[in-house]
Amino acid sequence: MFHPKGPSFVELLQQGLSSVERGYDLLAPKFEYTPFRTPEALVKASLELVGPPGSVESGLDVCCGTGAAMRHLRPLCRRRVVGLDMSQGMLDEARRLLADAPGEAAFEFVRGDALDLPWREEFDLVTSFGAFGHILEEDEPRLVEGIHRALRPGGRFLFITGDEPSRLSPGYWVARAFNAAMRVRNALWRPPFVMYYLTFLLPRARALLEAQGFSVEARRDTLPEPYARYGLSVVIATRR
DSSP states (O other), rough: OOSSSOHHHHHHHHHHOOOOOHHHHGGGGGGGSSSTTTOOOOOOOOOOTTTSSEOOOOOOOOOOOOTTTHHHHHHHEEEEEEEEEOOOOHHHHHHHHHHTTTTSSSEEEEEEEEEEEEEEEEEEEEEEOGGGGOOEEEEEGHHHHHHHEEEEOOOOOOOOOOOOOOOTTTEEEEHHHHHHHHHHEEEEEEEOOOOSSOSSOHHHHHHHHHTTTTHHHHHHHHTTTTTGGGGGEEEEEEEE
């Protein structure tokens, strides 16, 4: 549908009528050929803010998908890079695609729930790209709490988000219409498929992070065009 090697409309429909976990298991072999993958330029520019190679001991990518961020995390980390995802299919693809990734840190692939992170003060850096649409608004405090717990004091949580778009922009209403359609789908069909736009936007994300004990810096000047004009920021939240 999006690329000759990407999923067809029927395959996307099948995914959308599944659970999130099952849907991404189905999509995993073709995920790299969809627009759902965070663009490489965004991941690269964001992680360049972390520091020079070897400046981090251990890193965690939450909802790692097929490992786009893990590839860039490995040269930064001296000891370990952990990818967590609820889809075993995505983890299997990540393991395959990262076989030639540069760096010496050990890779770990963990199947699990972003809302129930099992680690306590084990990481210097946590990242997450393109996954917040799968977290319901009422569950966002649990996500922030778990990331805070997984970080060592002074550790950083890095991600991309934006301000809420103007209500005069067509994109705002397209996103709202999609969200409304998903709510109808989830009211009528089980299992639910959690995927919404305009989630964990900067004002709310900042408030939740600061309430949990993070200091928050939003960088609007680091992303390449055309993404810089879309109101996106790289957020670096540091555990106090």
